[in-house]
Amino acid sequence: xxxxxxxxxxxxxxxxxxxxxxxxxxxxxxxxxxxxxxxxxxxxxxxxxxxxxxxxxxxxxxxxxxxxxxxxxxxxxxxxxxxxxxxxxxxxxxxxxxxxxxxxxxxxxxxxxxxxxxxxxxxxxxxxxxxxxxxxxxxxxxxxxxxxxxxxxxxxxxxxxxxxxxxxxxxxxxxxxxxxxxxxxxxxxxxxxxxxxxxxxxxxxxxxxxxxxxxxxxxxxxxxxxxxxxxxxxxxxxxxxxxxxxxxxxxxxxxxxxxxxxxxxxxxxxxxxxxxxxxxxxxxxxxxxxxxxxxxxxxxxxxxxxxxxxxxxxxxxxxxxxxxxxxxxxxxxxxxxxxxxxxxxxxxxxxxxxxxxxxxxxxxxxxxxxxxxxxxxxxxxxxxxxxxxxxxxxxxxxxxxxxxxxxxxxxxxxxxxxxxxxxxxxxxxxxxxxxxxxxxxxxxxxxxxxxxxxxxxxxxxxxxxxxxxxxxxxxxxxxxxxxxxxxxxxxxxxxxxxxxxxxxxxxxxxxxxxxxxxxxxxxxxxxxxxxxxxxxxxxxxxxxxxxxxxxxxxxxxxxxxxxxxxxxxxxxx
Ligand code: ADP
Numbered sequence: 273x274x275x276x277x278x279x280x281x282x283x284x285x286x287x288x289x290x291x292x293x294x295x296x297x298x299x300x301x302x303x304x305x306x307x308x309x310x311x312x313x314x315x316x317x318x319x320x321x322x323x324x325x326x327x328x329x330x331x332x333x334x335x336x337x338x339x340x341x342x343x344x345x346x347x348x349x350x351x352x353x354x355x356x357x358x359x360x361x362x363x364x365x366x367x368x369x370x371x372x373x374x375x376x377x378x379x380x381x382x383x384x385x386x387x388x389x390x391x392x393x394x395x396x397x398x399x400x401x402x403x404x405x406x407x408x409x410x411x412x413x414x415x416x417x418x419x420x421x422x423x424x425x426x427x428x429x430x431x432x433x434x435x436x437x438x439x440x441x442x443x444x445x446x447x448x449x450x451x452x453x454x455x456x457x458x459x460x461x462x463x464x465x466x467x468x469x470x471x472x473x474x475x476x477x478x479x480x481x482x483x484x485x486x487x488x489x490x491x492x493x494x495x496x497x498x499x500x501x502x503x504x505x506x507x508x509x510x511x512x513x514x515x516x517x518x519x520x521x522x523x524x525x526x527x528x529x530x531x532x533x534x535x536x537x538x539x540x541x542x543x544x545x546x547x548x549x550x551x552x553x554x555x556x557x558x559x560x561x562x563x564x565x566x567x568x569x570x571x572x573x574x575x576x577x578x579x580x581x582x583x584x585x586x587x588x589x590x591x592x593x594x595x596x597x598x599x600x601x602x603x604x605x606x607x608x609x610x611x612x613x614x615x616x617x618x619x620x621x622x623x624x625x626x627x628x629x630x631x632x633x634x635x636x637x638x639x640x641x642x643x644x645x646x647x648x649x650x651x652x653x654x655x656x657x658x659x660x661x662x663x664x665x666x667x668x669x670x671x672x673x674x675x676x677x678x679x680x681x682x683x684x685x686x687x688x689x690x691x692x693x694x695x696x697x698x699x700x701x702x703x704x705x706x707x708x709x710x711x712x713x714x715x716x717x718x719x720x721x722x723x724x725x726x727x728x729x730x731x732x733x734x735x736x737x738x739x740x741x742x743x744x745x746x747x748x749x750x751x752x753x754x755x756x757x758x759x760x761x762x763x764x765x766x767x768x769x770x771x772x773x774x775x776x777x778x779x780x781x782x783x784x785x786x787x788x789x790x791x792x793x794x795x796x797x798x799x800x801x802x803x804x805x806x807x808x809x810x811x812x813x814x815x816x817x818x819x820x821x822x823x824x825x826x827x828x829x830x831x832x833x834x835x836x837x838x839x840x841x842x843x844x845x
Pocket of ligand 1: 627655658
């Protein structure tokens with residue numbers, strides 16, 4: 273079975289977040305300064321209102337009449353306007369930081385997915401990579417744009433407001449801060465559960481995306497084999513799991529938020545009680561108590577935001593862990609600088625297992641002679657395709673070695689590998705780009721046109737034709753794939769089901785194109801038709817992950833072993 277991609281741990285996620293902040297540090301500093309100024313402006317209001325109360329009640333600074341109150345009221349308005357303006361600029365700088373960083377994450381994701389070894393991409397569930405590249409990247413991008421700047425603003429406001437209350441009256445400040453400790457316990461309880469819950473929710477989303485993708489891309493197979501019920505069953509299971517994990521995170525929230533709401537009232541009640549007592553003892557003025565209560569009311573905004581955003585940070589933290597997980601995939605690109613000495617391909621003592629663990633190749637030895645035509649035959653599941661992938665350098669053996677000219681094939685850098693061995697399968701990807709770009713090499717037009725002509729692609733005369741608009745049919749796509757091989761000019765070509773899916777007419781023209789491509793090259797063909805093995809110089813017979821016979825067609829027929837039996841069964845068919 274296919275294995276999911278890894279997930280980064282907390283340490284890696286924090287490091288990645290710091291790296292993103294450092295990449296845009298000037299913006300971050302401007303954002304910080306603007307926010308601190310906005311928060312300072314916000315502190316003026318409650319203090320001035322306290323002064324107004326004291327003026328009116330004839331307390332501290334009282335008895336100066338209505339003029340003083342008017343001046344203080346205008347100052348309240350001035351503070352509010354200054355705070356609004358500074359916050360607006362702080363927010364727009366924050367948004368710019370968020371969008372730039374989101375673009376960076378998308379860019380990194382694209383680069384990393386392109387760096388993933390093809391063998392890994394093929395094996396992970398399709399929905400996993402897609403979900404990480406869309407839902408998860410979007411979640412992190414939104415968080416960076418809204419939450420990170422917002423969280424910062426709220427943290428600054430929180431610190432300044434608490435400082436202001438303590439400066440106003442240390443005793444009242446201490447009581448207020450004490451009143452807020454409840455939130456700390458509630459938050460700890462929540463955080464200890466939230467990360468895992470959100471990771472489970474993300475994983476369930478991936479499985480569901482995968483199931484849906486499999487159902488839509490496999491529509492034809494589902495119809496042909498009447499698999500609707502089975503697909504429906506699996507889809508429902510995935511949906512049920514998504515619902516279960518989502519309910520788990522929702523129920524955490526349904527406890528968390530009401531508790532936080534309750535916690536806000538506690539400090540205000542405490543300060544009112546303590547303030548009343550101190551007022552009647554004559555140690556504080558009414559204005560001071562009122563200002564302290566107003567400050568604590570003001571705290572509700574930032575604390576509320578922090579709670580809300582901590583919650584969003586949790587869910588997007590899980591998304592970020594999934595995005596960063598891509599970096600944990602070994603890219604397998606330990607490229608060797610050694611150049612192959614000659615064209616001889618040698619397979620020595622090779623064992624190989626897919627992720628599921630069981631060896632599917634056992635001690636395979638094979639020397640491929642330059643220029644020969646080697647056919648590999650055997651029943652389905654014998655290990656032919658796996659061996660082909662190892663010889664093509666797509667996968668590397670778990671034990672033993674696969675070398676060309678003495679250098680491990682999978683260690684060759686891609687451009688060098690392409691000059692040595694190319695694997696041609698029935699999968700011919702055509703990109704939504706021009707014909708020229710689809711040929712994958714930079715070469716003069718006449719070279720490109722000659723390659724297309726060699727493979728009989730008479731339809732392809734305009735190199736700038738957009739293949740996204742006019743997609744080639746199956747036969748043309750295959751000609752394109754073969755033209756890529758001609759241009760790569762490898763000494764060895766491996767054919768795995770290269771023409772198996774084409775209709776007979778297309779197959780015949782493909783055969784002709786193939787003959788032109790294979791001319792003067794070493795050919796390893798996974799044989800699906802007896803003609804292929806009959807015409808080969810040597811035939812390797814595989815069974816249960818081993819090569820059980822090797823020799824020319826005639827010699828193997830004379831030996832009357834497994835190949836002869838296979839040949840007879842093919843003939844009879
Ligand atoms: P053949 O080409 O002879 O039909 P393969 O090389 O495709 O054989 O398969 C050899 C064995 O490896 C089979 O048992 C098959 O089930 C298993 N196998 C092939 N591809 C994968 C994969 N991607 N993941 C896990 N097992 C695989």
